[in-house]
Amino acid sequence: MHFTLKIWRQAGPNVKGFFQTFFLDGITPDTSFLEMLDILNNTLVQQGKETIALDHDCREGICGACGLYINGRPHGSDDGITTCQLYMRRFKNGSTITVEPWRSAVFPVIKDLMVERKALDKILQAGGYVNVTTGSAPEANQTLVPHQQAEESIDAAACIGCGACVAACKNSSAMLFVAARVSSLALLPQGKPEAKIRARAMVAKMDELGFGSCTNIGDCQAECPKNITVDHIARLNREFLYCKR
DSSP: OOEEEEEEEOSSTTSOOEEEEEEEOOOOTTOBHHHHHHHHHHHHHHTTOOOOOOOOSOSSSSSOOOOOEETTEETOSSSSOOGGGOBGGGSOTTOEEEEEOOOOTTSOEEETTEEOOHHHHHHHHHHOOOOOOOSSOOOGGGSOOOHHHHHHHHHHHTOOOOOHHHHHOTTOBOHHHHHHHHHHHHTSGGGSTTHHHHHHHHHHHHHHTTOBOOOSOOHHHHHOTTOOOTHHHHHHHHHHHHHTO
16 A cells, blocks of 8 residues: 655644655555654655654553644544554545644643643642541442443543544543543542532633633544543533532
8 A cells, every 4th residue: 555644744842844745655555654764764764754742642542642633633433442443445535634733722732743641630730639547448349330430430440541533523522531530530439529629620721821611512522532422521410510519
């Protein structure tokens, strides 16, 4: 397979960026998108040219570091995947592929396709934690959690903080990310001690950092690689009202 790649190049956050065109041939259908970029970078090294900077880590759909905006969609054209789980067989042979970093003012470009996503960490530090008394562990069966609540908490906890929801939202809102973190703890007994401050603190930090507001369009849900739903945003709103009492 052969492709034309239009890749965003930017030397730093305060430097004007541009699209650079590359041509690749001999790519097998089972090559992953990141492997394809590895092949391109190896070619650039052989040519003595500067390689393309991009984030990646586990390459198993776990860490969310591989956030790329591909042909107008976070993580590419498949649903429920991260970029590292996207394979070249999903693209038409000979097609042109446009690759960009996350487009959001709260995610400044570090270089090329790499962005700074510490803003999400700051939101977690504001309230996405629990206080646990140290000492001997209590008997597990003493604190019963209804099965449905446990399943919903696990679903929310699946969020990997990749930022696709922010990149997809026209307002650059982090509501789905915040909602997933709040929801996963609100459904469990361990999350109750901080319940009255968690939602308020995390939403306040989100606003302080410059994330936009939610307008219920649902692009975040459509592009989430872990299929987290906007139902959790509804719970976040309820938790927010609760913590104001």
